[in-house]
Amino acid sequence: MTKPVTRRGILGTGTALGALGSTALAQTAPSPARGAAPMTVDVGLTVNGAHHDLKVDPRTTLLDLLREHLGLTGTKKGCDHGQCGACTVLVDGLRKNACMNLAASCDDREIVTIEGLGTEQALHPLQAAFVKHDGFQCGYCTPGQICSAAGMLAELKRGLPSAVTADLKASVIELAENEVRERMSGNICRCAAYPNIVAAILEAAGKA
Amino acid sequence: MRAFTYERPADMATALTAIGKPGAKFLAGGTNLLDLMKVEAEVPQHLVDVSRLPLVDIAEENGGLRVGAMVTNSDLAAHALVRERYPMLSRALLNGASGQLRNQATTGGNLLQRTRCYYFYDSSAPCNKRAPGSGCSALQGYNRIHAILGASDACIAVHPSDMAVALAALDAEVEVQSAKAKRRIKITDFHRLPEATPQKETNLNNGELITAVILPPPPAGGQVYRKVRDRASYDFALVSVAALVDLDGERIRSARIALGGVAHKPWRALEAERGLVGATLSDDAFAAAGEAAVKGAQGRGHNDFKIMLAARTVARALTEAAQQRKA
Numbered sequence: 001m002t003k004p005v006t007r008r009g010i011l012g013t014g015t016a017l018g019a020l021g022s023t024a025l026a027q028t029a030p031s032p033a034r035g036a037a038p039m040t041v042d043v044g045l046t047v048n049g050a051h052h053d054l055k056v057d058p059r060t061t062l063l064d065l066l067r068e069h070l071g072l073t074g075t076k077k078g079c080d081h082g083q084c085g086a087c088t089v090l091v092d093g094l095r096k097n098a099c100m101n102l103a104a105s106c107d108d109r110e111i112v113t114i115e116g117l118g119t120e121q122a123l124h125p126l127q128a129a130f131v132k133h134d135g136f137q138c139g140y141c142t143p144g145q146i147c148s149a150a151g152m153l154a155e156l157k158r159g160l161p162s163a164v165t166a167d168l169k170a171s172v173i174e175l176a177e178n179e180v181r182e183r184m185s186g187n188i189c190r191c192a193a194y195p196n197i198v199a200a201i202l203e204a205a206g207k208a
Numbered sequence: 209m210r211a212f213t214y215e216r217p218a219d220m221a222t223a224l225t226a227i228g229k230p231g232a233k234f235l236a237g238g239t240n241l242l243d244l245m246k247v248e249a250e251v252p253q254h255l256v257d258v259s260r261l262p263l264v265d266i267a268e269e270n271g272g273l274r275v276g277a278m279v280t281n282s283d284l285a286a287h288a289l290v291r292e293r294y295p296m297l298s299r300a301l302l303n304g305a306s307g308q309l310r311n312q313a314t315t316g317g318n319l320l321q322r323t324r325c326y327y328f329y330d331s332s333a334p335c336n337k338r339a340p341g342s343g344c345s346a347l348q349g350y351n352r353i354h355a356i357l358g359a360s361d362a363c364i365a366v367h368p369s370d371m372a373v374a375l376a377a378l379d380a381e382v383e384v385q386s387a388k389a390k391r392r393i394k395i396t397d398f399h400r401l402p403e404a405t406p407q408k409e410t411n412l413n414n415g416e417l418i419t420a421v422i423l424p425p426p427p428a429g430g431q432v433y434r435k436v437r438d439r440a441s442y443d444f445a446l447v448s449v450a451a452l453v454d455l456d457g458e459r460i461r462s463a464r465i466a467l468g469g470v471a472h473k474p475w476r477a478l479e480a481e482r483g484l485v486g487a488t489l490s491d492d493a494f495a496a497a498g499e500a501a502v503k504g505a506q507g508r509g510h511n512d513f514k515i516m517l518a519a520r521t522v523a524r525a526l527t528e529a530a531q532q533r534k535a
Contacts, residue, residue: 039213058214058255061242081243082309094282094311100239101312104214105257152307160286163302163441168291185441186306 041104047072048116056103063087063098065106066113074114074143078188085187088144088151089113095151097186114143117150126150129200137191145187149201152183156205175207209245216257220417224387226256227415234258234417236278236317239309244322247329249338259314263419266290271425277316277418281305281371284315294423296431296450300374303435306442316418319372319382319398322409323365323472324444325354336362337406352510353446356502356518358471363406364508366469367399368444373468374433375421376476377450383420384412392422399473406472429454429462430532434525436469436517445469447518451525455533458489463526465501470518477501480522489530491523498523 040055047070054069063080066072066089078086080099087098090112118124123131126146136142156179159171164182173179180198189197212231217223227234231253235241238259244250263276266287273289284290285301305313313321327333327345334343346354346364354364372395380395399410412418429452437443448468454461463484465477480500487493498519505515 041214058212059209080246082239082306085306085308088308095308096312097239097308100242100309102214102235102238102242102255102257104216105235105238105259107216148308151311155282155307158286160282161291161298161302163299165302168295168298182441183307185439186308 043103043107045103045106045109045111047111048113054103058102058104060103061099062089062091062101062103062106062111065103066098066111072113072115075147076140076143078141078144083188084141084144085148086141086144088148088187090147090151093151093154095148095155112147114147117146124150126200126204129204130197133196133200133203134193135197135200136189136193141187141189141191145184145189145197148184148187149204152180153201153205155183175202175205177202210248210251212245212252213254214257215255216260220261220385220419221387223256223258223261224385224415224417226254227417228387229254229256232256236314237280237312238317239305239313240317240321244329248331249322249329258417263316269422273423275315275421275423277314277420279315281310281313281315281318282307284371285310293426294374294378294431296377296433296452297371297374297423299433300370300435300448300450303433303448304370315371315421318369319418319421320410320412321368324368325365326350328365337365337402337409340405340407347508350510351508353444353469354508354511355471356505356507356511356514357467357475358401358473359506359508360402360404360406362404363402363472365402365406366471367409367473368469369474370433370435370445370448370468372399372474373448373466374450375423376474377431377452377464377466378427379424381422381424382418383422384416385419386413386416390419395421395474396476402472409472427452427454427462427464429464430529430534432525432529432532434521434528436521447514447521449518449521449525451522451529453484453526453529453533455489455530460484460487460489460493460530463497463529465497465522465526467501467518467522470505470514477522479503484526491527494523494526494530495519497526 044053066075076086078084082097082100089098118127162182164178233252235255235257236259263278265276267274281301285298291298327335333345355366375395381392382398432451435445435448445468450466452464463481467475480497501522502519
């Protein structure tokens with residue numbers, strides 16, 4: 001084997017590993033007998049302003065479409081179960097976990113990823129604020145944090161309450177630290193850069 | 209994830225026919241179904257994507273509200289009439305999941321989400337819900353998050369929804385439709401206790417699609433949703449309580465109590481409610497209601513603490529609801 005060993009290469013050799021006799025692998029390997037007929041689904045969607053028409057396996061998530069089909073690896077795969085928020089993107093302007101969406105369900109949708117929020121020359125205000133406040137350590141959760149914050153600030157503008165909003169009937173909600181922490185709870189930072197993330201978001205929102 | 213085929217019907221009639229295909233399941237927000245498909249706790253052969261069916265309206269109806277099944281948790285929580293008339297529902301929704309998930313999860317899907325029992329998710333562990341007849345790993349296992357009311361020796365899992373707990377207290381109904389008929393099911397009759405068939409979680413029939421949730425006119429009284437969990441945000445309830453108290457001066461005219469995190473379904477504590485009617489407002493009355501709400505509760509070891517926690521959370525929620533009524 002002269003091919004370099006890659007993570008993807010290892011994942012692609014499931015049948016060879018199965019031959020080693022692991023029952024766990026045998027159980028989780030796709031079984032043609034129990035699965036449905038193979039098919040592809042047509043998906044047409046706009047990502048960061050560019051339209052794409054793709055044929056994908058129905059199992060493809062929006063996250064895998066972005067990373068594997070379009071090469072947009074800014075969106076991160078953390079837990080792949082909607083628990084960590086690293087894959088947060090904007091779908092028709094709403095923040096969502098890309099891992100919890102089938103690509104097929106995103107047909108006709110407009111997606112914005114971290115690559116579409118700002119450029120190196122002209123950072124998005126949230127990106128600039130994260131840099132200024134050191135809102136990260138390892139940086140893995142950062143694209144998700146920033147996309148989530150962008151979606152969250154838009155929700156605030158529309159007057160969406162949160163679990164810590166004292167007056168449910170208020171039409172204008174002040175963004176305070178407790179509101180940021182509650183509204184951003186779907187984004188986990190295992191380095192625990194939370195104080196700086198909160199400071200960055202408050203500044204980008206014009207509240208600091 | 210096992211292979212499946214996918215379709216997105218343009219209208220309800222097509223969707224209700226498509227669900228008759230072998231191994232078919234409806235897909236709405238997918239925040240739980242997709243998660244379960246990844247661990248192969250769900251293995252549909254065909255997905256019928258209903259997320260774009262025109263079931264997204266919230267409209268006044270007979271003094272109450274009709275909520276389309278595809279209304280997202282975010283939109284329902286933020287709706288002006290829900291915030292004004294059914295604040296416990298708004299609060300319950302806002303206390304569930306994360307901002308991202310609430311933007312995607314639907315009203316109908318929320319009712320059909322499955323337990324977060326770790327053994328249900330773990331395909332290497334026996335689980336009567338996932339593999340009927342294989343046994344319940346939680347009975348003798350780590351059962352800190354499990355049921356204290358209405359459980360059976362086959363399953364001690366709890367229903368994870370916050371929204372459904374508020375709906376139970378509000379006497380909501382679930383409207384469902386099949387290719388042949390439409391019917392309404394009381395929310396308290398919608399989910400089942402595990403008994404010997406924990407794999408059957410609701411009284412939906414094969415081929416039925418949830419089309420709406422119907423809220424009756426808002427009941428008089430102060431409304432509270434109180435949730436106790438391990439993290440301050442973005443976590444399932446250890447115990448949650450939706451409480452309503454209506455007062456006539458210092459006397460309790462009526463009360464409603466529903467609990468989450470304690471049973472296989474949202475748990476309405478009717479006996480505790482009846483005990484409060486006509487009682488004079490006092491800490492003792494609410495403490496007694498808390499005790500009545502957990503009458504017959506059974507701990508399984510790690511979750512023993514939930515019995516006292518539930519009683520006290522009921523008392524606290526009732527106290528807050530009475531204060532709101534006075535204010």
